Amino acid sequence: MAQITLKKLAELSGLSIRTVSRVLKNQAYVVPEKRELVLKLAEQYHYLPNMAARNLRLQKKSFVGILSSNFQTEVFLQKVNDLERRLFSAGCYPILGRPDNFSTDFRKMMRDWSGVMDYVVVFELPSPVSGEDLLEFPLDFIFVDRETPADHHSLLIDRGSGVCEAIKHLIRNGRRRILHCGGHESRKEGIQRAFDEIGTAEGARRMFLESPSEFRDGYSQGPAILQRNPDAVFFDTDRMAAGFLKFAMERNIAIPGKIAVVGFDDDLICRMSAPSLSSVAHPIAEINTEIVSILTSPRKEKICKTFPTRFILRESC
């Protein structure tokens, strides 16, 4: 499929490149008959301007890199999907990369992407990086939900806010023995806030069970959870909560009757589990809006904003 170029169009029409360009960009000062001719030829040969060349000339980049070491979870898909929609309107598209490590994969990607984009959005990275590390790349980085190296944009997620809402909801609905199953600091902090605000006053008790937070963990921690006799459990992830739901179903433990359950992430699984899972949702739309705004109106100062998560009530509590 040989690309047809301006030059070929010029030869074909016997006109100069400049004139052909004028016609195709709908600029003034071309006599109608020449205009017609060029248009006809362009149509006939399916002329499409080479964007790579145009962008090189205009020093304009129309892609944005998306880095994540985790393509597994469904929330990631939600984020990218939402971002794609927004970028599209701005004539921009996401290029995906899933580096397995910093020193080789990450570097290779940055090299390969140089010149086609100005910005790289980093959702997850296999290893920590410093501002120093990034200095060598002629790119602006936008870190999402991640400790941010000096001098780069960072859009942080306040995971605590949604967790706090969730816990307060549990307490207000009469739950008094609340177990946190997982271990992320961000979640602990939200729970702490809820107890500070109303939990302690209401006489609620707080328990903690340290655990990894995959599906299998929620399932395997079942006995340990029961042993602590909670009337509500907050899990660090939806996957983990789903694992516990499975355990509960097998043991005929009523959810939310006997135990209320809340997860984190608002994964698709929440709407597909039985009962449907209350969870804490990421501020996807808000963050992506901000990303697009950074891309479209470049600024000198680095953005650093924090966005709250929010509690989503479903059947499990």
Place this chain on the structure above:
Amino acid sequence: MAQITLKKLAELSGLSIRTVSRVLKNQAYVVPEKRELVLKLAEQYHYLPNMAARNLRLQKKSFVGILSSNFQTEVFLQKVNDLERRLFSAGCYPILGRPDNFSTDFRKMMRDWSGVMDYVVVFELPSPVSGEDLLEFPLDFIFVDRETPADHHSLLIDRGSGVCEAIKHLIRNGRRRILHCGGHESRKEGIQRAFDEIGTAEGARRMFLESPSEFRDGYSQGPAILQRNPDAVFFDTDRMAAGFLKFAMERNIAIPGKIAVVGFDDDLICRMSAPSLSSVAHPIAEINTEIVSILTSPRKEKICKTFPTRFILRESC
């Protein structure tokens, strides 16, 4: 972040562009001291070659478009994730697009992508297209699991094969009243095959309940399903099967004890539902291998291959 260029490096070093280029590409015939100097400068200024320019010059493209109107399901993420890994080794990256329609979105994407890629992989498209429609774009299309316009690569999925395996498994395990809930022709065909091969001989009976195939449908069809008194149900999608699992749980219907359940897609949900869901998996690795092979060794003739799906046994049957 101003890009540092070969030209600047040449000025800085007082050498010609050619020599600088020689050094950086590790070619022969440069005296050590000049080599050293250039290397030092490149290091110091964090020189990165502009790939957009290099690719323009070399007429080489290092991206591949991925079109899908459906970014919702987790299988899509699996596919893209797997493809990304394979492309990466080939120095190539996926650019995502989610066109909402052919006439505007699709066209805009093809225009915007012209010159940066040679191939576009089409997973799903909002409307049917013909070979004619695609003629206007200087791109090769690889259609996956989709009716393919004339003269383009097509990698088809034989959905029937996995379904057939699934149904035969059910029959061999003593199920005799098998209900198909959904309506896709591809599934029907697989079920037919299974009955032709062993079902009829074994005296199994086949029933059909027409339905859309989302989560809510699996749930809402619960009563209609029970009414037909099946001992096994095959659902067109995992989401739908999960919906029925929820219904069954609420009604205390033993799965797989009373009713065996099989879904389709091998979504993440399969491993996270209770009980875990038997399903039919897409030939992701096989298809992506083929895609990469098409990209890396261009050919005149169009590829057209069909890949079988396969049955994945879990707890639900």
Place this chain on the structure above:
DNA sequence: GTGAAAGCGCTAACAT
């Protein structure tokens, strides 16, 4: 009204 020409950053054939 139209065209020649420079140049975006890079490569490589062709001098020297």
Place this chain on the structure above:
DNA sequence: ATGTTAGCGCTTTCAC
């Protein structure tokens, strides 16, 4: 061993 130069496909200034 090193530099000059043309050109990938495009945009745009500046002449005519």
